[in-house]
Amino acid sequence: MQATTYEEDYFDFHIYIEPNPDNYNEGFTWSICKDEIEWESNLEFSIEDALKAAKKAIERNTILG
Numbered sequence: 001m002q003a004t005t006y007e008e009d010y011f012d013f014h015i016y017i018e019p020n021p022d023n024y025n026e027g028f029t030w031s032i033c034k035d036e037i038e039w040e041s042n043l044e045f046s047i048e049d050a051l052k053a054a055k056k057a058i059e060r061n062t063i064l065g
């Protein structure tokens with residue numbers, strides 16, 4: 001598993017992705033924040049999947065969805 005993080009701003013939200021801290025489960029945790037408040041987070045198998053899921057969550061929580 002890659003030991004890397006990824007951050008991106010998407011509309012008014014900040015997306016943060018990092019390797020899953022659980023040593024027994026692979027994958028990446030993602031979270032979306034706005035105004036320093038975490039709106040949602042989850043676990044995905046890859047960074048790409050985590051980014052897609054985070055963007056969908058943002059779209060679901062805004063007028064985009």
